[in-house]
Amino acid sequence: MIKAFLFDLDGVLVDTAVFHYQAWRRMANSLGFDFTHEFNETLKGVSRMDSLDRILALGGVALPDERKLELAAQKNDWYLELVNQMTPDDILPGAEAFVEQAKRAGMKIALGSVSKNAPLILARVGLTHVFDAIIDGSKITHSKPDPEVFLNGAAELNVQPAECVVFEDAVAGIEAAKRGNMFALGIGSPDVLTEADLVVPSLEHITVAELLAAVDKAQG
Numbered sequence: 001m002i003k004a005f006l007f008d009l010d011g012v013l014v015d016t017a018v019f020h021y022q023a024w025r026r027m028a029n030s031l032g033f034d035f036t037h038e039f040n041e042t043l044k045g046v047s048r049m050d051s052l053d054r055i056l057a058l059g060g061v062a063l064p065d066e067r068k069l070e071l072a073a074q075k076n077d078w079y080l081e082l083v084n085q086m087t088p089d090d091i092l093p094g095a096e097a098f099v100e101q102a103k104r105a106g107m108k109i110a111l112g113s114v115s116k117n118a119p120l121i122l123a124r125v126g127l128t129h130v131f132d133a134i135i136d137g138s139k140i141t142h143s144k145p146d147p148e149v150f151l152n153g154a155a156e157l158n159v160q161p162a163e164c165v166v167f168e169d170a171v172a173g174i175e176a177a178k179r180g181n182m183f184a185l186g187i188g189s190p191d192v193l194t195e196a197d198l199v200v201p202s203l204e205h206i207t208v209a210e211l212l213a214a215v216d217k218a219q220g
C-alpha cells in the first residue's frame with residue numbers, strides 16, 4: 001500500500017530545470033563550446049560537480065580541480081540570478097494542487113533532490129511547509145541515479161521503499177527510484193523517461209486517485 005510521495009524538485013514542482021540548462025550553457029559558451037537539449041537530459045538529476053565533469057568531457061576540456069570549483073561557483077551564481085527572481089507563480093501547473101490533494105488523502109510527503117539550492121528555492125516559492133521530510137544535496141553523498149536520496153526520504157518518513165511513489169523528470173531520477181524499489185511516475189515525455197512505470201506531461205494531468213489506481217494495477 002502506498003503511504004508516501006517523494007518529489008524531485010527541479011522540473012517537477014518548479015521550472016528550475018530550464019535555469020540549470022541556461023546557466024550551464026552560459027558556462028560552456030564561455031569555454032568556447034555548446035551543448036544540445038538532448039545532452040541536457042543526461043544532466044538532469046545529476047549533482048553540480050558531476051554535471052560539470054560531464055560537460056567538460058563533452059567539450060574535451062581538462063582542468064585542474066581548483067579551476068573546476070571556480071567554474072561550478074560561477075555557474076551557480078548565474079543560476080541564482082534566475083532563482084532569486086522566482087515567486088510562488090513559478091510553481092509548475094498542477095503541482096501545488098496535487099500535493100495538497102495528496103496530503104488530504106493522508107500521504108506523507110518528502111522532497112528528494114540532489115540540489116544544494118533546494119531549501120532556498122522552496123522558500124522562494126512558499127512550498128517549504130508542505131514537506132514532512134526534506135532530503136537535499138547537503139544530506140547525500142551519492143547523486144542520482146544512486147537511490148540514496150529516495151531511500152533516505154523513505155527512512156525519514158518511516159515507510160518502506162515499496163510504499164513510496166517517486167515523482168521525477170530526470171532519466172537519472174527514474175533509475176534511482178527503480179533501483180530503490182519504488183514506483184516511478186515520470187513527469188515529461190515517455191520517449192525520454194522510458195524506464196518510468198507511468199509518464200504524464202505534468203501534475204495537471206493526473207489525480208491522486210488515478211495514480212494510486214495505476215500503482216495498484218502495476219503491483220497486481
Ligand code: BG6
Nearest residue numbers: 010044045046047048115116117
Ligand atoms: C538537480 C538538477 O535537481 O540538482 C541538476 O536536476 C542539478 O540539474 C542538481 O545539477 C544540483 O543542483 P545545485 O542546485 O546543487 O547546483
Ligand code: MG
Nearest residue numbers: 008010011169
Ligand atoms: Mg528534476
